Amino acid sequence: MMARPHGPLHFAGEATCGTHPATVHGAYLSGLRVAAEVAETILGPIKIPSPLVEKKVIKVEQSPATPSIETKRRFEPAVTTSTPREDKSGRVQRDEDYEAAIIGAILDQIGERPIKPGRTGVNPFLLFTKDFWYICKQECDDAHKARTGNPEAKAPKQEIRNAVGLRWRTAEQEVKQPYLDQASTARDDATASTADFKERVDTWDKEAARIRREYIQANPPEGGNEELILNSRTAIELGAGKRLRRL
Numbered sequence: 001m002m003a004r005p006h007g008p009l010h011f012a013g014e015a016t017c018g019t020h021p022a023t024v025h026g027a028y029l030s031g032l033r034v035a036a037e038v039a040e041t042i043l044g045p046i047k048i049p050s051p052l053v054e055k056k057v058i059k060v061e062q063s064p065a066t067p068s069i070e071t072k073r074r075f076e077p078a079v080t081t082s083t084p085r086e087d088k089s090g091r092v093q094r095d096e097d098y099e100a101a102i103i104g105a106i107l108d109q110i111g112e113r114p115i116k117p118g119r120t121g122v123n124p125f126l127l128f129t130k131d132f133w134y135i136c137k138q139e140c141d142d143a144h145k146a147r148t149g150n151p152e153a154k155a156p157k158q159e160i161r162n163a164v165g166l167r168w169r170t171a172e173q174e175v176k177q178p179y180l181d182q183a184s185t186a187r188d189d190a191t192a193s194t195a196d197f198k199e200r201v202d203t204w205d206k207e208a209a210r211i212r213r214e215y216i217q218a219n220p221p222e223g224g225n226e227e228l229i230l231n232s233r234t235a236i237e238l239g240a241g242k243r244l245r246r247l
Contacts, residue, residue: 003030008041010034018100098221106211113208114200117193122186124179128171129164136163 003016012034020026140155
């Protein structure tokens with residue numbers, strides 16, 4: 001749906017590629033798709049010849065003299081017999097459309113795969129720094145103004161960092177404890193969230209496999225490669241690139 005044009009507007013980007021989302025090549029493929037859409041809108045349907053490049057036939061004119069065996073081997077055209085094969089680009093497009101239909105059925109029934117929770121990154125010292133940075137900054141700025149006699153003097157950041165670190169190291173336990181408790185609670189919450197994620201994603205994977213199997217049974221693919229498609233997984237089913245930003 002995100003890839004559908006809206007009037008003269010056409011949308012590209014990795015998120016509009018149903019088969020390769022969250023990848024550089026997915027973004028590239030979406031750009032090719034949009035370029036083709038724009039060209040067809042302006043010029044009309046483009047007929048692509050098949051094959052794109054005609055085979056070159058080299059005619060070798062032989063002299064009346066009888067050629068040697070080596071010359072015959074060199075210039076004698078190779079005769080090959082081949083059965084008509086399906087155009088590769090058409091086959092790839094057919095397979096991608098079929099996979100996209102399976103993904104659509106999965107998303108319609110059970111939604112997107114659960115997103116892996118990001119790391120909490122809660123550190124008691126960082127929490128303390130957030131509360132006391134500007135207090136230490138004001139103290140360091142005042143000290144600089146007193147030393148230099150310049151009312152506009154500012155303390156460098158490294159000096160402020162050192163002041164915050166010293167305040168943390170020399171702080172009483174009752175001052176540190178709230179930050180330690182907050183970090184401990186965040187770690188416990190992260191552990192619980194990870195356990196819940198594993199349970200939900202296991203359920204989702206089983207349901208997605210069931211929907212894929214039922215879709216293939218109800219809509220057999222062309223070419224008879226049911227087993228290959230049944231065992232394949234797309235980026236959406238694998239949860240690739242789906243992680244919350246670190247807070």
